[in-house]
Amino acid sequence: MKIVERILKNKTLYGIIIVVIMWYVLHISIESSVIPSPYNTVKRFAHLIPEVLSVHLLASLGRIMIAIAISIIIGVPLGLWIGMNKKADSIISPVIYILYPLPKIAFLPVFMILLGIGNSAKVTLIVTIIIFQMLIGVRDGVKEIPKELFYSVISMGVSRAGMYKHLIMPAILPRLFSALRLSLGISISTLFFAENFATTYGIGYYIMNAWIMVDYLDMFAGILGLSLLGLLLLRFLDFLERKLCPWVFLT
């Protein structure tokens, strides 16, 4: 019973066990090579990771990181600006609301024609999708700051620059982390699509290539790699948030 309790306490382990059980049940009940057994997949994964999968995963990770960095660099200041400035908000927000729900994925061919078939088109595609998460998250974060907090900080004699340091940035930080978590999931699925075109590197390419070659064990090893990468990145974000926003986690 103690082991069960311990497993339940460790949420990651608990999640993994449940998913593996479901996977195993599917594998047994379907009896087809389309769903290989978890054991064989892990074995193949261990075999592929050092030389093959790691290269593809790193290529994808690089694209995701660059796209997220660009989105933060553009999205956060822009979000701050429209959050703080009513006029900017009334000029920019209507445009955002038109652009935000557009299916940007459909524009990949356009990006590829304009930016070439290399990494720029793929990264640009991700940026055009996730930048809205940052922008809207930051804007709403700024708008949610109670007026009294502004008054209180002004009365302490804090300068305009200090206002960003002591009030606005800390206030939007938790929002930014939520936006990052969402963006991460979206980037991975977008990248998966984008890596089907004009590349021979990237985990999306690897998975689809294995599918075309009818090597389901390779395909599943790739999916496992991608899932682990996502999990790792999410855990890393949680860790960073705990470090940078300790006040959010008070009980």
Add this chain to the structure above:
Amino acid sequence: MIQVRNLNYAYSSDVALSNINLDIKQNTTCAIIGPSGCGKTTLLYLLAGFIDYNEGEIYIKNEKVKGSRRETGVILQDYGLLPWKTVWNNIALGLKVRGTAKEQINKEVDEILRELDIQDLKNKYPAQLSGGQKQRVTIARTLVIKPDLLLLDEFTSALDAMTKENIQNLILSIYKKRPVTIVFVTHSIEEAVFLGQKIVIMEKARIKKIIDNPYFGDGEIRSRIDYYNICLEVRRWLEEGKTYENR
């Protein structure tokens, strides 16, 4: 210390203050009391320099108020503390932005923590404090910058009755220890009489009556009958029109 002359203020078309004239002497206390929406908080925000005015004049120490003054300390009803800073950092903020040397900050923050008996809270975040503790920290944060004018906006309205009296006593003892001009907005008659040397009664954007309170400064006043007489007088002015008969 404070002179308000012919002050008018309106939020778009709603008149919040109309022809306000008020003098508050240095190192005295002044209570502003009135029903909700009478403009009392607006008046306080104008004194604090949070909002700009264009009709009338406000002078503090013979200088026209434009924006917030460095020597004015403000205590708001709630939300005053930054949730992402510990008690210690919240208190140190005012000194930090004034460019005070690190050692001096350490010394002064520790001193004020001791004075208000909140040393053991210094590493906590505001979310971990009770209402009374939060208000003590806010007071500490305001006092540490050594203000010559303290503005308080319904600073006890979120507290329970006992904590309320404790904080009122604390303000009185601070005032006695280091005299400072205090202007506070309240909707509690008892608070106005306990802490206000001058009690300004407001109604619908204007000052209706100013009462001088001869009993101010007596920490034991709550157990005296004179206190209740003044409370009654304030109540009468607030509820003018109704009649109270002395039988």
